[in-house]
Amino acid sequence: MSSMLIHGGTIIDPASGIQARGDILVKDGRIESIELGQSLERAADQIIDAEGCLVTPGLIDPHVHLREPSEGQQHRETIAVGSAAALAGGFTTVCSMPNTLPPPDSAERVGALLERGRLAGNARVFPVACGTIGRAGESPTDVASLIQAGACGISDDGDGIADDDVMDAVLEQVARADTCFMQHCQDPSMTPDAAMNAGTLAVKLGLGGWPREAETSMIERDVRLNERHGAKYHAQHLSCAESVDAIANARQAGQPVTAEASPHHLLLTEEACRDYDSVFKVNPPLRTSADIEAIKSGIARGTITILATDQAPHPPQAKQTDFASAAFGMVSIECALPLYRKALIDDGVIDWSRLIAMMTIEPAALVGLEHLGRLTRGGVADLTIIDPDLEWTISAEDFLTTGRNCPFEGWTVTGRAITTIVGGEARWSLQGDSRLTLATGH
Ligand SMILES: [Zn+2]
Structure with missing residues (x-):
């Protein structure tokens, strides 16, 4: 029997519409009670002083790369390291992408990933399994068996499924298995040698251009194919205006379509590539203001409902080369929360409650983990305690991830998770923060 009292914070639970000061008592990994407007008796094994903080359902990142297994590659990131980094960003659950070697295209491999995640004991890890065998885009996997083994969704992320017939067959299976398909929207025929946004700057820099149509055309094709199936379809990391329109049209037509935005596509433009610094090389590329x-x-209109980091750690040598040959990808999971705050709250796009919704119940609904994206009596005690006003400077050297490829290095930001609680256990707390205390007795 262990208990924890989270005292005096502002509880935000978008799923139930709660936004009020109160206490939460946790017992044996579950939420025992939520008292709004008044204090619970301060008797618990552990007391967290959440005065001035937000207390939210555990944050969920539906798009991370944990890089394990990575046979024959130089990746040093592991499931254990990546899921610890997630905790430090305030995330209690992450969905891992399948571009690993080998990729999770069988029930057995999905099971192995789940087991690795469980053993690590950090943020919960739910694998997203391949849509095609070997992630090769040629023959569909057995989606039902992958979902039965514990995958939370289907994707070939790293690549889109380009072949119409293959995509059609995958969507049919996804609909039947009542899961979701997460598309990496990139028509490969339009992006040979592409390194950055297509346009005058790419020409000037002599770098391969990445046309916006490579993204939008795939979304439009998928939406067309999906008319017959009605599968839950999710477009990953939207980078351009035309893609937002394509998603809006599909949603208006009643299709179960969702989309995500990433910190870098909200805060950085192609201008960052001007000095050939490969830390700004990402797939899809940075676009324009x-x-x-x-x-x-x-996001303001509710067309884009989900925030995701696309956390993509690389070993230094993969980035320390010329822009054209460098690897695509960035890390931001440990600083995403204040970056979203900066882009969306400080800029008046949405409020805290909506931001938390886009990081909890919305991604939870996408991947079928609704019970983890909300606060309910008797429910699993996955919680994030956020100091919304804590100012700090991002330094990749301090990150838990092995990735140092963070484009936000040196930025001073506001807001930070101070304690991340998984299953009633405070698995991470900000070092030097004294708000987590052990009670002296009952
Ligand atoms: Zn992707």
């Missing part, structure tokens, strides 16, 4: 505005407007 007009695209940032379109993505923000999509």
Whole structure:
């Protein structure tokens, strides 16, 4: 029997509409009671002083790369390390992408990933399994068996499924298995040698251009194919205005379509590539300030409902080369929360409650983990305690992830998770923070 009292914070639970000061008592991994407006008796094994803080359902990142297994590659990131980094960012649950070697295209491999995640004992890890065998885009996997083995969704992330017939067959299976398909929207025929946003700057820098149509055309194709199936379809990491429109149209037509935005596509433009610094090389690429505005407007209108980091650690040598040959990807999971705050709250796009919804119940609904995205009496005690006003400077050297490829290095930001609680256990607390205390007795 262990108990924990979280005292005096502002409880935000978008799923139930709660936003009020109160206490939460946790017992044996579950939420025993939520008292709004008054204090619970201060008798618990552990007391967390959440005065001035937000207390929210545990944050969920539906798009991370944990890089394990990585046979024959130089990756040093592991499931254990990546899921610890997630905790430090305030995330209690992450969905891991399948571009590993080998990729999770069988029930057995999905089971092995789940087991690794459990053994690590950090943030919960739910694998997203492949849509095609070997992630090769040629023959569909057995989606039902992957979901039965514990996968929380289907994707070939790292690549989109380009072949129409294959995509059609995958969507059919996804609909039947009542799961979701997460598409990496990139038509490969339009992006040979692409390194950055197509346009005058790419020409000037002599770098391969990545046309916006490579993204939008795949979304439009998928939406067309999905008319017959009605599968839950999710477009990953939207980068441009036309894609936001494509998602809006599909949703208006009643399709179960969702989309996500990432910190870098909300805060950085192609201008960052001007000095050939490969830390700004990402897939899909950084676009323009007009695209940032379109993505923000999509979030304000409810077209884009999910926030995801696309955490993509790389060993230094993969980035320490010329821009054209460097690896795509960035790390931001440990600083995503204040980055979202900066882009969306400080800029008046949405409020805290909506931001938390986009990081809890919305991704939870996508991947079928609704019970983890909300606060309910008797429910699993996955919680994040956030100091919304804590100012700090991002330093990748301090990250738990092995990735140092963070484009936000040196930024001073506001807001930070101070304690991350999984199953009633405080698995991470900000070092030097004294708000977590052990009670002296009952
Ligand atoms: Zn991707």
